[in-house]
Amino acid sequence: MATSPVLPTEDGQGFLGIDDLHFSLQAEQEDTQKKTFTCWINSQLAKHTAPSVVSDLFADIKKGHVLLDLLEVLSGQQLPRDKGSNTFQCRINIEHALTFLKNRSIKLINIHVADIVEGNPSIILGLIWTIILHFHIEKLAQTLSCDYNQPSPEVVSVVASSPTSSPPTKKCxxxxxxxxxxxxxxxxxxxxxxxxxxxxxxxxxxxxxxxxxxxxxxxxxxxxxxxxxxxxxxxxxxxxxxxxxxxxxxxxxxxxxxxxxxxxxxxxxxxxxxxxxxxxxxxxxxxxxAPGPGGSTQAKVRDAMVWLTLQEKRFQKMLKDSASETYSNKYHSLLSFMESLNEEKESFVDVLSLKGRMGELNEDESRLQQGWASLMHQVAEWRAQLDDALPSPLKETEAWLKDIEGVVQEGVPTSQSYSEARTLIQGKLSSFKSLMGSFDYHSDVLMAFQTNAEKSLPAVPPAKLEEMTRRFVTVPVHKLCE
Known part of the structure; x- marks a missing residue:
């Protein structure tokens, strides 16, 4: 029977078999990944509203809160979480994180809650790498896709499954x-x-x-x-x-x-x-x-136009595909589209926000601004239609929330005289107090749908109820004047 070749160790005191050498290299790479990923995570956590620091990757990640903080920074979303640090709450928070990733169609191969809670090094490194790849590397690579003719995942799947594509290809x-x-x-x-x-x-x-x-x-x-x-x-x-x-x-x-x-x-x-x-x-x-010369800005404007055209096509396709779907599916389509849009637009935020110099915009920049405004208007209309389709009395509660948010967010023109401004502020306070008179009623309506106390109430997506709850919580703490 043949034996495995052996190699001398660096100090010459012994020999390493091929299997031992492979294990040694793997351990070395895992150690490097642990240090690199820890530094990368800390650079992201520094941007969180409540900054934190990871000192031991395997021990800190299994607590759950760090993972949620990281995903909140990368996605710009507030994620559900359980307060506390006992094992049960850690498991729930890790489950929240993995569910969030799965809902974004991020494939998690052999990554389970139990492995993370146990601090399994290879599983945790695999999870962090998946997050880095999706939220950092792939996101940046998308900004190069126009230059290198590499379509994004949405384009790949849409084109491959299009009935008009020629020649016919196997659906991707x-x-x-x-x-x-x-x-x-x-x-x-x-x-x-x-x-x-x-x-x-x-x-x-x-x-x-x-x-x-x-x-x-x-x-x-x-x-x-x-x-x-x-x-x-x-x-x-x-x-x-x-x-x-x-x-x-x-x-x-x-x-x-x-x-x-x-x-x-x-x-x-x-x-x-x-x-x-x-x-x-x-x-x-x-x-x-990094800020670049005008030529670089124009190249980015052109890239943004290509990206915006793709988003408009995705939006129209989503409207068509969800036309006959249930309310729940339509709402989840809205969430999915907005999550993807908000994530991808970060690459073009500088050219999408050129409003400060509208008088100086060239033709391409003006077209980009108009196209972006048009898409946002269409999305707002779609959201309004979904809100109108909510079952009563939740639909009326949504309308009440919009009214009170409108009163709070409406500013007072700076050109107004003191007496005019005072009159406007008094009017806003009066409207606010009037709306707040029905606060308890609408709070009870929302609670009824959340707890499903009345079995006759139609089902509403939990994500929509969570969104309304967050808005409800902020209502009493708003200040109408500083």
Missing amino acids: SKAQAQARWQWSAKKALLQWAQEQCAGSESVNVTDFKASWRNGMAFLAVIHALRPDLIDMDSMRHRSNKDNLKEAFRIAEHELKIPKLLEPEDVDVVNPDEKSIMTYVAQFLKYSKD
């Missing part, structure tokens, strides 16, 4: 489209890195592993983004460690890119691909966020 499922896009996202990120390094001689990037080991690729990317920061010629004869250390220092202090890696994490025989992808994606984000 959502999961298949998502898997294809994940591969495309990696390819797009690699192609972007290759373009940044193209101007530097002897820097050849072919992957997210060994190509980055000597530090020159990181320096080349920084040089492409900020040529004033690095003299590439002076870096060629330095050690790998010195180049990596310099690249990470400049990125952190000059580009404000969080330091996710240490030189010893990269200067190894088999660098961790996921950790390097996570770090490189931050340079892409910097390039998208």
